[in-house]
Amino acid sequence: MRKFLLALFVATIGGCTTLSDTYPVVLISTRLGDLFVWLYEEVPVHRQYFIDLTNSGYFDDYSFNRVIEGFVAQGGCPDTPEGFAYSIHLLEPEFRPQLRHVYGTFAAGRDNNPGKLSAGCQFYIVHDANGIARLDDNYTIYGFVFSGMEVVDQIVAVETNESDEPLETIRLDINMINMTRAEIEASGFRIPE
Secondary structure: HHHHHHHHHHHHHHHHOOOHEEEEEEEEEEOOOEEEEEEEOOHHHHHHHHHHHHHHHHHHHHHHEEEOOEEEEEEOOOOOOOOOOOOOOOOOOOOOOOOOOOOOOEEEOOOOOOOOOOEEEEEEEEOOOOOOOOOOOOOOOEEEEEHHHHHHHHHOOHHHHHHHHOOOOOOOOOEEEEEEEEHHHHHOOOOOO
């Protein structure tokens, strides 16, 4: 990870690329380390909504609030007993058959509403090494953690209460950054064509 960040820093100060040579990427910084997330263009509404919330500073007041090893790390607005029925952040589902709940999947949370509307203010990252097929076509997938899953390993391993909330808060610092294809693909992730 340190080599990856060093390469990113060197490439950034080199000034050899323009914004047209780069791709927007989500950088989630926590006290345990950084995650880099690719947002899928084929899920345009969720993608843009997340970018807009990020750019507005929405997530600055939130944390990873539900973490379960071998399942998910969930962040953003927390679950409430009444669900998201009155939320202004509800989005129509954008299911895509080529996007499945594999290890590292970045997806939108939701309550048990019949329309499977997403809570655009909440996200989760799949931590199950075998994936979670039962969530496919039930929750909208709109990204993938292409670097930093070792940080997610640490996040889901922290001590939690009976609601799976970390006893020591894991605050979110989420920003949009630009990275070159070479920087992104250095992680082993291939940018979808």
